[in-house]
Amino acid sequence: MTFSHGFIRRPIATSLLSAAILLIGAVAYPLLPVAPLPQVDFPTVQVSANLPGASPETMASNVATPLERQFSLIAGLTEMTSTSTAGSTQITLQFELNRNIDGAAQDTQAAINAASGQLPTNLPSPPTYRKVNPADAPIMVIAMTSDALPLTVVDDYADNIMAQQLSQISGVGLVFVGGAQKPAVRIQLDPAKIASMGLGLEEIRAQVANATVNAPKGTIDAPAQSFTVYTDDQVLSAAKWNNIVVAYRAGAPVRVRDIGTAIDGAENTKLAAWAGSKRAILLPITKQPGANVIDTVNRVRAALPRLTAMIPQSIDTQFLVDRTQTIRSSVADVQFTLMLTICLVVMVIFVFLRNVTATVIPSVTVPLALLGTTAVMYLVGYSIDNLSLMALTIA
Numbered sequence: 001m002t003f004s005h006g007f008i009r010r011p012i013a014t015s016l017l018s019a020a021i022l023l024i025g026a027v028a029y030p031l032l033p034v035a036p037l038p039q040v041d042f043p044t045v046q047v048s049a050n051l052p053g054a055s056p057e058t059m060a061s062n063v064a065t066p067l068e069r070q071f072s073l074i075a076g077l078t079e080m081t082s083t084s085t086a087g088s089t090q091i092t093l094q095f096e097l098n099r100n101i102d103g104a105a106q107d108t109q110a111a112i113n114a115a116s117g118q119l120p121t122n123l124p125s126p127p128t129y130r131k132v133n134p135a136d137a138p139i140m141v142i143a144m145t146s147d148a149l150p151l152t153v154v155d156d157y158a159d160n161i162m163a164q165q166l167s168q169i170s171g172v173g174l175v176f177v178g179g180a181q182k183p184a185v186r187i188q189l190d191p192a193k194i195a196s197m198g199l200g201l202e203e204i205r206a207q208v209a210n211a212t213v214n215a216p217k218g219t220i221d222a223p224a225q226s227f228t229v230y231t232d233d234q235v236l237s238a239a240k241w242n243n244i245v246v247a248y249r250a251g252a253p254v255r256v257r258d259i260g261t262a263i264d265g266a267e268n269t270k271l272a273a274w275a276g277s278k279r280a281i282l283l284p285i286t287k288q289p290g291a292n293v294i295d296t297v298n299r300v301r302a303a304l305p306r307l308t309a310m311i312p313q314s315i316d317t318q319f320l321v322d323r324t325q326t327i328r329s330s331v332a333d334v335q336f337t338l339m340l341t342i343c344l345v346v347m348v349i350f351v352f353l354r355n356v357t358a359t360v361i362p363s364v365t366v367p368l369a370l371l372g373t374t375a376v377m378y379l380v381g382y383s384i385d386n387l388s389l390m391a392l393t394i395a
Contacts, residue, residue: 025371027375032378036330044092044131046132047067047127049088060084063084064089067112068080068082068091071091074107076096079092092132112127138176140323142282143273143319144282145316146314148314151279152182152264154281155180157312157315162175163177166307171288172300175286178281178284179272179274179281183267184266185235185236185264186265190260246259337393342366345362
């Protein structure tokens with residue numbers, strides 16, 4: 001008795017089984033995630049450290065080198081790349097494919113702690129890390145521009161409203177802010193005036209840092225109640241910074257305006273982004289692992305009118321990059337090839353056999369087998385991509 005003998009003897013059961021496979025496959029096919037390539041999660045951790053004012057050479061020797069020395073001791077590390085720029089160091093650690101990402105992150109934190117004693121003491125904050133997947137390129141990029149508002153204001157709306165709301169959409173992973181122009185007050189000093197006052201840059205820096213500390217002032221205790229002393233020490237505008245006292249000479253105060261000028265500007269003037277010929281704030285969006293990239297982009301597009309209503313009308317938003325356009329076209333092309341292959345198979349069988357009954361059998365079984373395969377693909381976590389569709393076409 002062969003494997004097919006039981007199906008031949010029980011045609012009704014065979015028909016019901018075929019109908020069940022057809023229904024299960026028809027339900028599973030729309031649920032399969034769509035992607036250009038199969039999802040591969042590389043265990044990767046990215047470490048960031050910042051030291052404002054330091055040169056790339058200083059960052060590489062004093063910050064990156066001690067960290068790299070400790071990272072090289074982590075088990076399962078396959079690749080480590082480091083990039084040092086003015087005031088910033090980025091170290092990317094890639095581990096073996098079977099390494100647990102959470103365990104790798106814990107080992108990374110332990111290595112950072114071990115290297116902390118060798119790092120400069122004036123680091124504003126300890127090095128930080130985040131778990132990333134280099135295979136997850138942004139699925140789309142939204143650009144925000146304005147002809148009426150400064151970029152610092154546009155950045156505020158992008159960071160606090162758009163990025164926060166976009167992150168809550170189903171399927172969206174991380175939302176970054178590119179070309180960030182966070183508002184800051186910059187003090188431009190006159191070297192000649194500083195020298196005439198006998199002041200040093202470190203002395204001025206310390207006084208400026210202490211001038212806007214929002215520290216507790218204490219309490220006043222009475223027999224029946226207590227009063228909290230509160231003063232607003234935050235200086236947020238350049239006009240007020242010009243009146244800050246940085247030193248005393250001959251009993252007279254030396255203010256910022258006496259040795260330079262405070263101006264409103266961006267926190268980092270070396271960051272910039274453009275949309276065409278306009279300066280812009282960019283929002284690159286990545287998807288969550290396993291999410292359907294096309295469905296995610298559709299949800300973002302549907303939510304954009306609601307989000308733009310939450311920001312001033314003078315801010316223009318546009319889609320700068322949409323990867324689903326190429327994904328849709330490539331997947332549709334392979335799907336067309338698959339359908340064409342099925343038709344050619346049926347036609348070749350009819351040409352050689354010249355029998356309608358014999359031709360109907362493969363014309364039914366081939367689509368049925370493909371739908372059954374999609375059900376298995378859904379169970380094992382596969383996606384509809386160029387490779388899987390090519391495999392189905394060849395099969």
